[in-house]
Amino acid sequence: MSEGLEAEVKTNPQGDPITSAPAAPSTTSTNGGRKDPHGDAKRQVEVSPDYMFFEAPREREFITGSECAKEAVRRSNVDLSVAYPITPQSETLQLIGVLYGEGYVKEFYRGEEEYGVMSAIAGASRAGVRCFTATAGPGTLRGLEPIVSWSGHRLPAVCMFTCRVVNAPLAIQPDNVEIAYLLQSGMIVFHAENQQDLFDFIMKAFVISEKNDVTLPVGVCCDGFFVTHARGYCSMPDKGFKLPGRDPYRGSVPVLDAQLDCLVMLQFKNLILWPTTFTRCGSRKYGLALNGQGNILRNIWMDC
Amino acid sequence: MELTKELEEAIVAPGPQGFHPPSAAELGVLTPDEGYGLKFGHVVEEERAMEAMAHTMFTRKNATIFPGPMVLWAWNDHAADKAKAVLELAAQIPDVLIIPMPDYRPKYPKVEPEEVINPNHPNLTIWGNKIEVCIFIGVHCHYANLTLKMIRAGTNCWTSAICAEQGHEDAMFTVRDSDATKIRRVAAIFKRVREEMGIKLPENGSNVRFTGLQSRVHDGKTNTNPLDFTIETPGDGNAAAFGHKAEHMQKEA
Numbered sequence: 001m002s003e004g005l006e007a008e009v010k011t012n013p014q015g016d017p018i019t020s021a022p023a024a025p026s027t028t029s030t031n032g033g034r035k036d037p038h039g040d041a042k043r044q045v046e047v048s049p050d051y052m053f054f055e056a057p058r059e060r061e062f063i064t065g066s067e068c069a070k071e072a073v074r075r076s077n078v079d080l081s082v083a084y085p086i087t088p089q090s091e092t093l094q095l096i097g098v099l100y101g102e103g104y105v106k107e108f109y110r111g112e113e114e115y116g117v118m119s120a121i122a123g124a125s126r127a128g129v130r131c132f133t134a135t136a137g138p139g140t141l142r143g144l145e146p147i148v149s150w151s152g153h154r155l156p157a158v159c160m161f162t163c164r165v166v167n168a169p170l171a172i173q174p175d176n177v178e179i180a181y182l183l184q185s186g187m188i189v190f191h192a193e194n195q196q197d198l199f200d201f202i203m204k205a206f207v208i209s210e211k212n213d214v215t216l217p218v219g220v221c222c223d224g225f226f227v228t229h230a231r232g233y234c235s236m237p238d239k240g241f242k243l244p245g246r247d248p249y250r251g252s253v254p255v256l257d258a259q260l261d262c263l264v265m266l267q268f269k270n271l272i273l274w275p276t277t278f279t280r281c282g283s284r285k286y287g288l289a290l291n292g293q294g295n296i297l298r299n300i301w302m303d304c
Numbered sequence: 305m306e307l308t309k310e311l312e313e314a315i316v317a318p319g320p321q322g323f324h325p326p327s328a329a330e331l332g333v334l335t336p337d338e339g340y341g342l343k344f345g346h347v348v349e350e351e352r353a354m355e356a357m358a359h360t361m362f363t364r365k366n367a368t369i370f371p372g373p374m375v376l377w378a379w380n381d382h383a384a385d386k387a388k389a390v391l392e393l394a395a396q397i398p399d400v401l402i403i404p405m406p407d408y409r410p411k412y413p414k415v416e417p418e419e420v421i422n423p424n425h426p427n428l429t430i431w432g433n434k435i436e437v438c439i440f441i442g443v444h445c446h447y448a449n450l451t452l453k454m455i456r457a458g459t460n461c462w463t464s465a466i467c468a469e470q471g472h473e474d475a476m477f478t479v480r481d482s483d484a485t486k487i488r489r490v491a492a493i494f495k496r497v498r499e500e501m502g503i504k505l506p507e508n509g510s511n512v513r514f515t516g517l518q519s520r521v522h523d524g525k526t527n528t529n530p531l532d533f534t535i536e537t538p539g540d541g542n543a544a545a546f547g548h549k550a551e552h553m554q555k556e557a
Contacts, residue, residue, distance in 0.1 A: 015447045212445060212470065213445070215446070218455035249374075249379065252446040253447070254373060254444050
């Protein structure tokens with residue numbers, strides 16, 4: 001990423017402003033007179049979901065569905081987004097890439113193909129971070145196996161589906177066939193009928209999917225082109241606000257490797273079974289259960 | 305406190321209920337609202353649920369506390385404080401066993417029932433130690449649900465769940481939103497019920513009974529005092545070192 005060299009105003013290939021949302025107040029730093037490209041993102045303030053959805057003043061904009069998705073992700077404190085282009089979704093993830101450049105999304109890359117993207121989302125969500133991706137039509141079916149694994153693993157990931165014809169005849173027009181598959185995948189499925197729905201549903205999807213008593217992926221579907229590429233009115237809270245980050249401790253399943261990170265202390269070790277020996281391997285300690293003669297009963301953590 | 309009448313009207317009744325009984329949710333039992341608990345599937349004030357937990361832990365055989373990862377690991381200061389509270393609760397129960405559920409990986413080729421309980425086959429630890437009453441605490445919700453259903457299906461063990469979230473409808477008794485303060489409140493109620501029942505603790509405070517394996521590890525000691533052990537606070541390499549704070553473990557406002 002080109003640190004500090006971002007242009008003042010980004011444009012998409014059509015030459016339009018990336019979003020018609022009003023620019024934030026000037027946030028120039030003293031860094032040689034250059035604007036900190038992450039400055040606005042750093043100044044975002046976390047607010048409660050209740051405030052974000054029901055109390056924060058909103059301004060109405062006339063923007064495309066893809067831009068609505070971008071603005072939703074901007075306010076959703078997303079940690080990771082993985083992209084793979086497919087019409088009509090490509091523009092959405094392209095705009096998320098712009099958010100990455102601006103520091104609103106912490107990590108972003110293009111996957112190998114949809115199977116790899118959805119697998120990466122599975123791993124990242126399991127690791128405890130907030131994830132967002134999007135796909136469409138054939139991409140949905142190509143990534144379906146790992147998508148189905150999300151719900152089985154109780155992963156709170158959010159995926160946007162800009163629905164289109166899958167194939168035969170090959171076309172890129174809107175179609176809802178892929179939703180039939182998603183409805184059988186164990187995930188929660190929303191269908192956004194317009195740009196406003198898309199903005200609201202994406203943000204609420206993060207909150208709902210991460211609720212302890214939900215802990216499931218959410219798919220936010222919409223018609224490709226009719227919603228993604230058409231402009232509509234969308235009321236949005238100020239982009240200086242963002243949702244609280246994901247709290248990985250609150251899921252109904254533990255996040256991956258959390259125990260390894262916390263392995264230094266086993267609080268009951270003296271009381272129960274691990275009384276005597278802790279060995280250090282690299283930066284981590286491993287507990288060994290010893291019997292009275294000092295023989296290892298079980299090497300408890302080496303297989304972590 | 306006599307539970308006979310409640311048992312007759314129980315929706316979530318103690319097992320063994322046979323292979324694959326309907327879940328509590330299928331029986332119409334929902335998790336309780338804030339301030340309430342569940343007793344045999346019925347919503348009650350949470351203090352009544354705590355009293356029922358205490359009564360059964362004092363009267364049925366081989367009472368056991370199963371601490372899960374959220375109180376076994378020093379994720380942060382709050383987790384360490386909760387672990388202390390669990391030990392204080394254990395200190396109120398005569399001859400109690402403590403068998404940890406340190407993680408959720410299936411244990412193959414064999415579970416050592418005197419060492420751990422595992423959510424994928426909890427019945428083996430229940431059977432192996434002839435446990436007729438237990439409390440789960442600090443287990444992630446998904447795995448607690450799994451475990452509680454299996455225990456109700458295949459064993460005669462009465463289950464209680466002290467839950468940090470919404471409670472567990474598949475336990476015979478449950479309370480929700482259990483931070484360290486509420487666990488200490490449970491301990492206080494256990495103390496009151498124990499004194500009302502005239503049950504005394506050993507004078508040396510060694511009321512926690514080791515399993516056979518635990519005893520061998522501890523040079524043949526049979527009992528120990530849970531309050532003798534200091535809980536180490538989070539240090540280098542744990543979640544606190546990565547900026548996670550106690551509030552992350554607490555109930556959202």
